[in-house]
Amino acid sequence: MSGVRVFPDLGAFAGAVGEPLGTGEWHTITQEQVDLFADATGDHQWIHVDVERARQGPFGAPVAHGYLTLSLIPQLGAEIYRVEGLRMGINYGLNKVRFPQAVTVGSRIRASADLVSVTETAQGAQAVVRWTLEIEGQAKPACVAETVALLVP
Structure with a gap:
């Protein structure tokens, strides 16, 4: 890990x-x-928020919501790369998302990113990035997702 990779333009x-x-x-x-x-989404399932019960459950500890893990991509991605000279970047959607391994509370995760495609559009460009969020010490990743962003120069 050598810091943020900076691209001077689209x-x-x-x-x-x-x-x-x-x-x-x-x-x-x-x-x-x-x-x-859980408070923001209304998803208070016991495997996430009931610490004592979750310790007796299938994961041995409370687990992060899959969508919480997915929602960390912007934060984790900001330390991986940046494209300068953009007026804005807009979340356009997701092509595919999988959650192969639950993330227990106290686990450490990190992201890696691969640029799949950049396609010109009338507004700018659509970029597809494949993200892998790995869990320290686990063979399977927490999340694998393809995000689509509209990048406007």
């Missing part, structure tokens, strides 16, 4: 299609994050 970014964009730092998932996400 053209330089498009030139990196097919390349790994980088890997970020480890981040610890806390019970406070899980509880705040």
Whole structure:
């Protein structure tokens, strides 16, 4: 991990299609994050928020919501790459998302990103990035997702 990869403009970014964009730092998932996400989404299932019951459950500890893990991509991605010279970047959607492994509270995760494609549009360009969120010490990743962003120069 050598810090944020900076692309001076959209053209330089498009030139990196097919390349790994980088890997970020480890981040610890806390019970406070899980509880705040549960409050924000109304998903208070016991495997997330009931610490004592979750310790007796299938994962041996409370687990982060899959959508919480997915929602960390912007934060984790900010330490991997940046495209300069943009007026804005807009979340356009997701092509595919999988959650192969549950993330227990106290686990550390990090993201790696690969640039899949950049396609010109009338507004700018659509960029597809494949994200892998790995869990320290686990063979399976927490999340694998393809995000689509509209990048407007």
